[in-house]
Amino acid sequence: MHKFRARLTLIFILLIGSSVLVAGLFMAKMLRDSHIDALKANMQRELKVILVSLNWKETGTEAEQIQYFTDQANRLKSSADARVTYIREDGKVLGDSDHDVETMENHLTRKEVIEARDTGVVGSDTRYSTTVQRNMLYVVVPVKSDGNGSIKGYVRLAMSLEEVEASILQVWYAVLLGLLTVFIIAGLISYRVAYGITRPIEMITRVAQQITNMNYKARVHVRKKDEIGQLGQAINRMADSLHLQMNRILEDENRLKSVLENMISGVMMIDRDGKIVLLNRSGEDILGFSAQELLGKKFDEAKQQFEFTQLIQECIDLKEHIRDEMIFYYPSERILEINLSPISHTEDEWAGILIVLHDITAVRRLERMRSEFVANVSHELKTPIAAVKGFAETLLAGALNDKETAKSFLQIIFDESERLNRLIGDILELSKIESKRIPLQFSPISLHSFVNNCLHVVQAEAKKKSIELEMQVDETMYIEADEDRLRQILINLLSNGINYTPEGGKVKVKVDQLAGDGDRAEDERIRFTISDTGIGIPKKDLPRIFERFYRVDKARSRSSGGTGLGLSIVKHLVELHKGTIRVESEVGMGSKFIIELPIIH
Template sequence: MQKFRARLTLIFIVLIGASVLAAGLFMARMLKESHIDALKTNMERELKVILVTIDWRQTGTETEQIRYFTERADRLKASADARVTYIRSDGKVLGDSDHDPQDMENHLSRKEVAEAMQSGGFGTDMRYSATLQRNMLYAAVPVKEDGQIKGFLRLAMSLEDVDASIRQVWYGVLIGLLAVFIIAGLISYRIAYSLTRPIEMITRVAYQITNMNYKARVHIRKKDEVGQLGQAINGMADSLQLQMNRILEDESRLKSVLENMISGVMMIDREGKIVLLNRSAEEIVGFSSHELLGKKFDEAKQQYEFTQLIQECIDSKEHIRDEMIFYYPSERILEINLSPLSVGEGEWAGVLIVLHDITAVRRLERMRSEFVANVSHELKTPIAAVKGFAETLLAGALNDKETARSFLQIIFDESERLNRLIGDILELSKIESKRIPLQFSPVHMHTFVANALNVMNAEAKKKSIELAMEVDEEMYIEADEDRLRQILINLLSNGVNYTPEGGKVRVKVEPVEGSYGPSGDYERIQMTISDTGIGIPKKDLPRIFERFYRVDKARSRSSGGTGLGLSIVKHLVELHKGTIRVESEVGMGTKFIVELPVIH
């Protein structure tokens, strides 16, 4: 822009300088012509005056005539301030005020003499005088007698004065031209600056917009074309900024959606490179985006079957859905959806891959299937017993009262067991579906545990099992008392059932270490139900909270258990925002440790 401004200023200066120079040339020419015309007029007038004083009828020899006319020429030069020359009709110089006529050549061919002879009047010429060695203006008139030309009278004046005047004019023109150049330069620069400055600002803003600085604006208040251009640039910048803000908002929303999707999303471009990978996809495939982005899908350390599926979609350009087991970073079942991408009129753009982790779904389906099978099996056993003994009675065993009574007792026990099983199944179903609203209220733990032990006291006495408790008198928690009693009774019943005669079942309630708040009060309690029973093998510990899972199936059936008690306990504890865990060693007894918050 500086170069453009300099060129524009130079153009202005050249145009103005050329105009001034042309005007100076024209003025000098006109001045010179005017001056010369005035000289010609004066010389013509003087020649006519001199003609009156000339006597061409002089007699005598040529030498006498030359002397006479030379003397006349000398006298006339003093009055006319010009060179005077007398020329005979044949061109012979008879007298000259500045030079010896004897040494002068014939003047008949001189332009002014020839013009005067041809026109019969006034003749002029401007030329360099070799005699006087300067530029001269010559004027000649013919001398006539009786209509015949007898000779010529010529005046010659130096043009030094004219040249001096022209030089003065040129000095003035050059000084004026220099002044005009300076003034024109300043004015031109100012004009060029006023023209280029807005354009420079517009160009700078355009570059900033090109560099994605959409806040840049042109500050021009002019209403001319440049101002309108600046307003158009500002309008374009406003539009671009609005569109970029929308694009950034949409991009932010899309990025937020992708990053928070549970499903994994991958995108592969037309060259087979991984160009998009959200957080869930990173977790599923076991590699970060930094490790995979920009790499070919078949070079990205992925499972062979997965890369083959991607290649199949690229080759067929059709949607593919499949399920696959991934073994890294952990074993999972994935549902894979591959969709070909295209832009424009079917132009191939790549593959979009959506990964769903359906491990939990398949596990749930398996658990439901197992639950249905277990329920069917658990229901079938008592029903088969009832049916078998009923058929025996119908076949004639009713006649034997002792046998009939024994069979009816078995039918009653099995129906009771069936009733408990159905009740536990319904209870567990309601708990799992969270259709049981909890009614929280303050519970005095010392009284609460004592009442639960009283409920179990009769059962414990049958096996001479000692029931003990260790609870602070001032301990309270907020809980659903009925559901908390169900938790404790189930765990105590489990302890009594699996503890041999003469054993001990103990309940201890205490604050959890490290759970004290800023006020100094504890925020969680720990309830430990321990027994001196047969214990649980280590391999069975992870599964004891599963539905219908029994460590000792024969003993569980004989004790009347349904296999759902611990599963119910676990769900009730979780409804109270608590946790339950078990510690056990075969032959040494078992501990169930329940942690609950004090306040909900």
């Protein structure tokens, strides 16, 4: 901008200086022409006077004529104050006041002589005289015969132009001085004008550069109402519009980024060159590679599963939507639903592929569990129904006549009906718990009396097997929980302990209060430990102990009347209380179920 200002100032100076210079040249030429015209007019008048008194000598020898005209020229020089020359009609110089005529050239070809001869009145010329070595003004008039008016010769006056040139030189000095003054004044004015023009432009340029550098808060502060002011206002309006649009774009970008980063599904984008250009956080988790490792690489060089790479290549070749399910073994074994959609800006312009990865491992597991659940329910229902049907048929076939046999069969039918009723009840209960249709009614519970009442409920069952029941609970300990559901949890675990503990064994309930990490009150918990001296659980069965219908000892479970749903119900009820449950057990050493429930303040 400084260079532009300097150039603009120079242009103004040159324009003004050129104008002044041209005016000076024109004025000098006019002055010179005016001086020369005035001299020429004076010289013409003097020549006319000379012609009136002139006696043109035509007799005598040439030497006599030369002497005569030389004397005449010398005599007239003092009065005319000019160089006087007499020229014969053939151009021969007969007399000159300033120079020897013998050494002078023939003057017939001189411009002023030719003009006087052609016009018959007067001729003039301005040129450098080699004779007197200065610029001279020459004026010539023809000398005519009285009779026929033919030209006998010429009288020429020559005057030096030194005075004229001195006057012109003074004019040039004045012009140059004026030009220098004009240059200085013009420079100052031009700089001020250029500054006034370029300063707002410089500000506008600076603001435009800041806007280019994404500083959309920059504004032009120009108060002028001219075109530059209008340009500044247009820049400000453009900045406002850009600021608003960029804010919207950033908001949309942040929303899109937030959506992509928080999507459960993995998203990958591959451009037209086959390079990976986008991978969200879920995609990183699913594929086992960070975005930094994959971005910019070609999909077939990104160390991905061969079947996945083939699927991408197929979508590129067909340019059609592809959906498929595939088992991925890295970083862990999972089942993925893969959707590949071609991207195109227009109908003919291929832009790449958008890949969406859904981890459906849990869905497929749930489907498998649902199938297993239906199969197990069908099996569990079929067993008592088959027993009831079989014994009923036997009774109808004639066993009613044997009262003892009939009574035994009817007892079996009753027991199987009870078992069927419990099974259906547990299934319905589990269904309601899993769908969270059971509202919990929290209330303060004194754990000492609560545990004591639970032990009293199973006391008769334990007494049949001579099993000792023991509790270790502080009398001052309380908890906020749903009393009925907590009782269901405890009695279920106590019944399991009694069922799987041999005669003469022991079942114990211990309740402890645990402090939170860093003594934080909100992390305080109550721990229930229900332990027995029973047969224990094999290590391989521990991970599945809380699954529906899963039994470690199927024969014994059925003989004890268990449905296989008790521990699953317990686990869901504990989770409804925001608690956790785990089991520790060794075969032959008994089992220990540990429940931790948060204390609600």
